[in-house]
């Protein structure tokens with residue numbers, strides 16, 4: 001088999017890259033180890049930056065997003081028993097965010113690819129990448145009992161944090177920058193109408209909590225827990241009682257309760273491997289970088305990366321231009337490091353670290369107080385939250 005770009009991984013990064021390349025007349029084959037059902041059901045991120053929404057709509061995969069996505073103009077910070085609204089739209093000259101589940105983006109992109117009859121292999125195994133130091137890269141894999149070898153011009157490593165692409169780059173060629181956090185998030189989806197229209201991030205003595213949503217019928221909620229926490233220790237009653245405690249405030253607002261449809265625990269990590277290119281292998285999305293979810297940036301960074309990569313590849317194929325590909329890593333890393341800082345900052349401001357002393361606690365509260373009373377500080381949060389405009393030529 002031969003193609004122009006072999007794409008490893010059918011998460012948001014791989015699927016959107018395939019779609020953008022197809023629109024530019026460039027052939028690609030996508031190889032994914034999981035099943036279609038798994039990829040489409042995996043509950044993850046929910047906040048799309050305006051730039052992410054724009055890319056999906058401009059490229060013809062935003063029809064359902066436009067109908068079902070919930071446009072939000074603000075978020076709330078809750079601490080010391082009070083809620084404070086940050087008006088994202090007013091502070092950023094009209095920008096907003098859209099709440100639309102990552103798995104819905106994945107469903108829309110899979111449907112578009114299959115409707116176009118373009119190659120997408122689910123449930124592949126033994127996926128290996130080779131030859132990317134030469135001009136004859138190759139991806140090999142097994143699918144439905146048959147061995148496949150895919151020769152290509154470029155490999156896009158879109159296979160997430162635990163994928164094979166980054167791991168195939170020779171040790172010593174990548175610089176890794178990393179931070180693990182001493183806490184995790186327990187997330188639930190509840191069959192309950194969201195009891196407010198916007199997200200609420202709460203800093204409480206007992207730890208962080210987040211109120212979000214997926215639709216007018218489904219609420220998404222998160223609680224800070226210990227990194228080694230077991231779900232077995234969290235009965236429904238305990239989850240609701242802890243949520244009510246952490247969201248309590250003088251306005252009496254609380255999330256509505258409902259049947260818990262899904263639950264999971266996610267560890268928190270910051271991670272960047274650079275450069276994001278090795279020869280003819282380009283890393284994109286979680287394969288190259290991870291952020292803790294507090295800034296809602298992971299999915300948006302993946303989309304920004306592949307937007308830059310698709311344009312650079314289009315220029316290479318159309319005019320033999322190398323500049324875009326040569327600049328790929330540096331272009332993406334500007335946005336990545338801004339998001340790394342923002343996600344780390346939001347995480348540090350909102351979570352309780354085990355054993356933290358009163359000094360750190362008072363600094364957190366002072367910072368929160370500053371963000372909700374200073375227009376300059378609120379603007380800084382807002383422009384990062386809706387997404388910085390740089391980095392996408």
Ligand code: FAD
Pocket residue numbers: 008009010011012013014031032033034039043044045046047102127158159160161162163164165266284285286287293295296297298299302
């Ligand atoms: P992924 O979505 O990870 O996609 C990579 C794909 O590659 C997967 O489908 C995987 O099965 C496939 N793959 C892996 N190895 C191979 C291989 N060897 N060969 C072929 N295919 C392979 N972000 C937020 O903003 N908010 C959240 O609440 C949030 N929650 C998260 C919860 C979890 C459990 C995780 C892991 C991430 C979460 N994120 C969240 C981050 C966000 O979901 C990611 O940033 C986003 O999925 C990145 O997209 P991606 O396409 O780069 O990677």
Ligand code: PHB
Pocket residue numbers: 044045046047199212213220293294295296
């Ligand atoms: C979500 O809705 O899943 C969500 C929202 C905001 C975040 C993280 C996750 O910061």
